[in-house]
Amino acid sequence: MKVAIFSTQSYDTQFFNEVNSGFGHELVYLEPGLNAKTAVLAADCNAVCVFVNDIVDEETLTVLAASGVHTLVLRCAGFNQVNLSAAKRLNINVFRVPSYSPEAVAEHAVAMILTLNRKTHKAYNRIREGNFSLERLIGFNLHGKKVGVIGLGQIGLAFARIMQGFGTEVMAYDPVVTKVPSYIQLTDYDTLISGADLISIHCPLNEFTRHLVDKESFVKMKDGVMLINTSRGAILNSSDAIEALKHGKLGYLGIDVYEQEDKLFFRDLSESLIADEQILRLMSFPNVLITAHQGFFTNEALTEIAHTTLQNLSDAENGATNQNQL
Numbered sequence: 001m002k003v004a005i006f007s008t009q010s011y012d013t014q015f016f017n018e019v020n021s022g023f024g025h026e027l028v029y030l031e032p033g034l035n036a037k038t039a040v041l042a043a044d045c046n047a048v049c050v051f052v053n054d055i056v057d058e059e060t061l062t063v064l065a066a067s068g069v070h071t072l073v074l075r076c077a078g079f080n081q082v083n084l085s086a087a088k089r090l091n092i093n094v095f096r097v098p099s100y101s102p103e104a105v106a107e108h109a110v111a112m113i114l115t116l117n118r119k120t121h122k123a124y125n126r127i128r129e130g131n132f133s134l135e136r137l138i139g140f141n142l143h144g145k146k147v148g149v150i151g152l153g154q155i156g157l158a159f160a161r162i163m164q165g166f167g168t169e170v171m172a173y174d175p176v177v178t179k180v181p182s183y184i185q186l187t188d189y190d191t192l193i194s195g196a197d198l199i200s201i202h203c204p205l206n207e208f209t210r211h212l213v214d215k216e217s218f219v220k221m222k223d224g225v226m227l228i229n230t231s232r233g234a235i236l237n238s239s240d241a242i243e244a245l246k247h248g249k250l251g252y253l254g255i256d257v258y259e260q261e262d263k264l265f266f267r268d269l270s271e272s273l274i275a276d277e278q279i280l281r282l283m284s285f286p287n288v289l290i291t292a293h294q295g296f297f298t299n300e301a302l303t304e305i306a307h308t309t310l311q312n313l314s315d316a317e318n319g320a321t322n323q324n325q326l
Contacts, residue, residue, distance in 0.1 A: 001071070001317045002026040004042035005049040006034035009266060011302060012075075019306040025313055033262070039063035047071035047313055052078060052293065053262035058086035065090040071316040075309045076296075078232060080205045084326055094326040095312035099154050101301035106158035108295035109200050109230045112254035116226060116289050117142070143167035148196030150212070151203030151231065152177045152184075159200055160184055171196065174203070193217050198226040205232035215240040224251030230295040233257040238278050245285050253282070254289040265292045 005012060008029040016027055028045060032038045034054035040063065042048045048069055050056055056072065061083060064072070072087060074096040087094050115121050118139040126133065147163045149156050152174040160170050164183045171185040173192045180186050193199060193213075199221070203209050213227070214237040227250055229236050238259050244250040258264065260276055274280060282288050296305070308324065315322050 001047055001313050002028065002045045003047040003049050003071075003073070003313060004028045004030055004045040006030050006032065006038070006041075006054055007051045007266070011297075015302040015306045016310070019303065020310055023310045023314055025310060034060060036060045036063055040067065042069055043067040045069060047073060047316065049073045049075055049309060049313075050081070052076050052081065053265070054081060055262075056082040056087075058083045061086045061090050061092060065092055071095070071313065073309050073312045073316075075305050078204055079326055080232065082326075093316050095309075095316065095322075095324045096326060097305050097308045097312075098324055100296065100304040100308065101298060102154035102158040104298040104301040105155045105202075105230050105295040106162055108256060108291070108297075109159055109202075109228050109254075110162050112228055112230070112256065112289055112291070113142070113198065113200075113226065116252040116254050116287065121289070142198075145169070145197040146171065146195055148172070148192040148199040149184075150174075150189075150192065150199065150201045152180065153202060153204075155230075156200075156202035157181075159202060168198075190220060194220045194222070196225065197222060198228070200228040201231045201235055203231055203235065205234055209235050211235070211237040211240075213237065213241075215243065218244040218249050221249060223249060225249070226252035226254070228254045230256040233259040233261055238282070242278065242281055245282075245288065250287075252287050252289075253285070254291075255282075256291045256293055256295045258290070261293060 003025055005027055008031055013029055020027060030041055034050050034056060036059040039060050042064060048064060070092055072092050072094045077096060077098050079096050082094060084094060119137045123137055143166060145168050147168045147170050149160050149172040152172050163170050170183055171187050171192050173187060173189045212235050218240060241253060245253060258279060264276060264279060283290060312324050
């Protein structure tokens with residue numbers, strides 16, 4: 001199958017080429033993101049492959065369908081960027097990668113926790129400047145703390161397992177989960193956010209979770225709470241988070257995702273003026289750690305993403321359905 005891969009980065013080319021040797025698809029790599037204007041770039045392709053910040057709305061899908069595209073594959077788990085009802089109406093099959101490496105994202109969340117807590121990023125910069133002082137580098141023991149996990153999919157469960165290993169008390173909220181491992185206390189949202197010393201978000205973005213964590217949530221949280229988001233940016237209301245940081249309610253914030261990341265992430269803007277005032281304000285706080293959506297970024301995850309995506313294409317080409325079809 002001939003497939004146009006939008007939002008291509010160098011690592012996409014590397015891993016897809018390596019894995020495609022066992023599939024034989026014709027891969028066309030495109031740097032631009034997919035939207036209604038760039039959809040014409042896939043005019044001679046049977047399928048398109050998209051990532052988290054591509055815009056796959058009804059207008060874009062209409063252009064794709066008119067050019068003969070019948071399959072859309074996402075090289076990610078989330079699919080909030082796709083208008084599924086429009087895709088169904090236009091007879092475009094949609095597949096995703098529901099699980100590539102839950103441990104990759106979970107471990108990145110833990111890395112952010114440890115960095116924010118023990119301030120290793122600041123210590124690294126100090127030592128390079130010959131400053132061996134320990135002033136203002138005090139952290140806290142994770143052991144014995146209450147950790148709240150919002151969302152108990154595969155990533156949330158992987159994160160909970162790791163935190164249990166630190167000797168923390170793990171509580172979790174997930175409205176569709178009824179059975180959990182014995183070391184997890186399943187609870188409601190308000191109990192979790194009011195009782196946890198550390199909260200990590202691992203739920204999908206949908207109509208129910210958009211701005212789930214907002215000013216009303218922050219009022220209920222402990223003073224100085226640590227909040228980590230490696231899921232989707234819009235689950236956290238950035239404006240409300242800034243206010244919580246300003247007033248000391250949020251003691252630490254680590255985000256690998258951001259509401260307006262489509263204009264920033266996966267690009268080198270080091271020689272550009274950044275116009276996003278919210279991200280600039282967040283970057284100004286000493287207790288905020290931002291990474292550019294790299295939670296998935298491991299060899300194992302990238303290999304699995306490529307393999308599952310290419311298998312989805314093969315199944316679509318052969319008229320087969322699988323559990324990854326939406």
